[in-house]
Amino acid sequence: MSNAGPEEFHSAPTLSAVAKLAGVSSITVSRVVRLPDLVAPETRGRVEAAMRELGYVPNQLAVALARARTRSIGVLVPTIANSIFADTVQGLSDELEPLGYAVILTQSRYDAAREDHMLSALLSRRPEAIIMVGSPATEDGARLLRRAGIPVVETWELPVAPIDAVAGFDNYEAGVAVARHLVGQGRNSLAFIGGDDPRATRRWNGFNDTAQALGARAPRRLILDRNASGSVVAHAELPGVDAVFAANDAHAIGFMSGLRKAGLLRNGPAAEQPVAVIGLGDLEMGRLIAPSLSTIRVHGDAIGRTAAKLILTRTGPRQVDLGFELVLRDSG
Amino acid sequence: MSNAGPEEFHSAPTLSAVAKLAGVSSITVSRVVRLPDLVAPETRGRVEAAMRELGYVPNQLAVALARARTRSIGVLVPTIANSIFADTVQGLSDELEPLGYAVILTQSRYDAAREDHMLSALLSRRPEAIIMVGSPATEDGARLLRRAGIPVVETWELPVAPIDAVAGFDNYEAGVAVARHLVGQGRNSLAFIGGDDPRATRRWNGFNDTAQALGARAPRRLILDRNASGSVVAHAELPGVDAVFAANDAHAIGFMSGLRKAGLLRNGPAAEQPVAVIGLGDLEMGRLIAPSLSTIRVHGDAIGRTAAKLILTRTGPRQVDLGFELVLRDSG
């Protein structure tokens, strides 16, 4: 072991360390990084050699402080594991990373207090914009965002009174479309299974309103845990049901698994299913299983990319409806 | 519209703005935030009121610069969408967020150049540690990490010469376990389908070596795209195959879908399957479909949590093998 002086545990080399080694001043090094044309080729060569030798990597924190531009954006999702929101994160990250933005990712875990906390933690890092799934759960959170004075994109829904920009789709209409299809198919005893977050509730509302308007019996609603296993046994709690709208594909597939065990699933087309099942999300998997899953396809990736574009430009519409599609396969 | 003075487009309020409003100096405000006990209750009250009024949120960039602690950690994954790595990100984020760490998430998209670029972009934000899936693809990347002088956790494998810490499992042994099981079941014509990233290749090696050592015919290897659709038609390219190890569950389920169309899938137990299929990852979905998917279960969430713990403590073992389990269901 060499005897370790205070400098031995190297903190990262700084501009002035490079400058000293190259025999120039710090600003010259800074210019080699940012405005190489302003530096004489000979000097530039020496500085570049020094940077290589020390393994210099500019400190973006200091840059951000000096320029008042952090080149980072805050992202808040309910959860990232097994979730369709991962598509959105991927989409926005693919748009933003090439431009030098860092994505700070946080999860609210569907918890309003944690959401507020994460929002404020995010803001303390001075992101240039915030992209979140949904809208702030509390007025405190909303106020925080409004006061921040940066672009905010709410996604995965179309809020009535958005804080700023929106990239989403109409969850209510998704519920409407499913109810219309199911009742049109002659189903009469409908149910909605899934979470009770705001977006799921919007779907439920559209579903419920429409089913009743079309003369079906009042649909039932079953609130389930976030994992699909609860949905496996859900049909036991819905005696006589002949059509189910699941808040996401995972729940739908879980429910179908329960139906299969109960002998209520056919490998044939929708018309032969004792119980129709419609999901939401269009997981690739839904296309691959048998019977294949009918679902509301949403464009998670496009939502992310659109959100990114919305924070990059100040012109054009600030509320984008990416829509959805009812994809009919064999399950319902 | 109120007439907009230069202060009207408020940049976020600073410590000294709060100080001025409260009639104290900046350090006193700083102390109210960090060391409230040192400030007289009366003063503290005034400062807190001022903070509330202005909506003060401390600037973590400036804090980080002053204290040389960013409380951020860099995370590099190949991809986050539809991927089991999302579990790992969730796991580490759940450990780290409560401690005030920000997670900076980047994706390499299985591209070595992009990985190096992201690594250096990450380092420029001075994270206190880096957690990545796998090991750096290039020597440049590895050098970057070694010189950074911060904890580095490589995950999802057990590198022979780790840079620092490791939280993973033995991909080679996973291949061994699957081959052993399949050959033991009397299968003879094996194939491996999936990507050709380093981890998949390790699995293939264990699979291939073992199958041959046990006297099966030399397994075939089919490199597929990252999405599952390619795997749907894969069986056409593997005539006579009677057992398949897929690099992940999505590929496995896609492959099963192809088998089903070809009439080569039974709803009965493994012994009745013309072609056995084993996946890797243990997606919840695999348990729900019919036939249910046999798979190598890995602990993505635990990998993330362990990685987080490894960067938080300097004591204890720095290389953790989280293992895997062969979960046998109906597909093989």
Place this chain on the structure above:
DNA sequence: ATTTAGAATGCTAACGTTGTCATTGGCGCC
């Protein structure tokens, strides 16, 4: 009454950059 301790507060210099001015030479031009 004087000292002493401590509680409360403040000043100044960092942290690693960049923006905004200097300053220094060398060159062509009338």
Place this chain on the structure above:
DNA sequence: GGCGCCAATGACAACGTTAGCATTCTAAAT
């Protein structure tokens, strides 16, 4: 030969915070 001009480089303050050391004031101890 003096003039301005540009190319190359540098000094200094600022960004918003904290660390380390004053300073002030009150109150108890002598």
